[in-house]
Amino acid sequence: MVADLLLQVPIVDMPVADLLLLLIAAFGGGAFGAALGALPAFCFTGFAVLAAEGARLLSGGSDALDAPGILGAIAFGPVFGPHVAFAGGVAAAAYAARKEGVMYEPEDGDYHVAKDIAYALGTRPDVLAVGGIFGMIGALGTAISGALALPWDPIAIMVVVSAVLARLAFGYPIIGAGDRDILDMSPFERGEERSPPEGRSDVATDGGTQTATRLAVEPWLPHQYEWPNVAAIGLVTGLLGGWIALATGSPFLAFGISAALLTFLNLGVENIPVTHHMTLPASTAALAFAADPTGMTQVAAIAIAGVFGVYGALVGELVQRIFYAHSDTHFDPPAAAIVVATFTIVVLAIVGVFPSTSWVPNLGLV
Structure with a gap:
């Protein structure tokens, strides 16, 4: 199912012309993601998911109104697929931060400029090429995995x-913590900064230097990193994600809502939570536990969704502390969390806790 949904045709059966078509489209999608900026592109992933799932629901659960595949070809394909447009935008930002005059240096300079995934990188050919190349890598890797x-x-x-x-x-370094406690966010709370080398006015970073002051530790979301608060929003959105999945039969609709709501974060609305790594595992776990739930089975499914939201x-949060807060580029905590959570669902299905894995590939073991 996942190959048909996300890739249209499994790569092992894909004619050479179709594979080239996919890669060419993915180059365009990755470059477009770089032009827009990774976060704006991902917001449109959410809107495309909403359009696809809305069409399916309006057709009474049929995929007829989704032809030839808004979900697979647009939302999760070469146009706005996160592995293409978002990943291409992230890579392009990492590249552009190395090039003088490409990215605007914020006045406060608190974070490394390569982490500004809300920044649209425009039309510079070399930046677009980097986005396009990483879009192709994302498309090919996803096709192989699927x-x-x-x-x-x-x-x-x-x-x-x-x-x-x-x-x-x-x-850039993979982690970049140096001698700092990798899980400790208190330097951020104290406003500690990285000190420039003696005799220099620029600030040492893990991947070079920049002239602006830079915080010693840079949490992914300054408004969403305390463990109890993170768990609380995970529970709330997990329950809602489970309910949406049970009510509609869609494991992706809640994810689309979460992604589309990031438009407000991109526009600068403060304290908007990021929740797609909570709602997608929650929805998937609910449907993996009970594809057609009734009565107490439905209650159990939504409870499981809450657990997976947390x-x-x-x-x-663990991923952001290890891979984001101390390094220089964006490393996406939600994507990593979704990988871990979906893998966990497969493991639970293999050992017999869940009767299925919903849409998640499972090596044919379930």
Whole structure:
């Protein structure tokens, strides 16, 4: 199912012309994601998911109104697929931060400029090319993961892999904590800054230097990093994600809502939570537990969704502390959390706790 949904045709059966078509489209999608900026592109992923799932629901659950595939070809394909447009935008930002005059340096300079994924990178050919190349990498990797039925979200895994490749390609550290406690966010709370080398006015970073002052620790979301608060929003959105999945039969609708709501974050509305790594695992777990729930089974399914909402939230926070807060480029905590959560669903299905894995590939073991 996942190959048909996310990729249209499994790569092992794909004619050479179709594979070239996919890669060419993915180059365009990655470059477009770089032009728009990674976060604006991902917001449109959410809108495309809403359009696709709305069409399916209006057709009475049929996929007829989704032809030829808004979900697979647009939302999760070469146009706005996170492995293409978002990942391409992240990689392009990492590249552009190395080039003088490409990215605007914020006046406060609190964070490394390469982390500004809300910034539209415009039309510079070399920046677009980087986005396009990483879009192709994302499309190819996702196609391979889906065709092999590897036991996780094939899109999310390539968002993670792409972020690592961008750091390696452009000379950024994978973690970058140095001698700091990797899980400690208190330097951020105290406003501690990185000190410039003696005799210099610029600030040492993990991947070079920049002239603006920079915080010693840079949490992914300054308004969403305390463990109890993260768990609380995970529970709330997990329950809602489970309810939406049970009411509509869609594991992706709540994800689309979460992604589309990030438009407000991109526009500067303060304290907007990021929740797609909570709602997607929650919806998926609810449907994996009970595809057609009634009565107490439905109650159990929504409770499980709440647990997976918390799980996705806490894994995302752990990932941000290890891979985001101390390094220089964007490393997406939600994508990593979705990989871990979907893999967990597969494991639970293999051992018999869940009767299915919903849409998640499972190596044919379930």
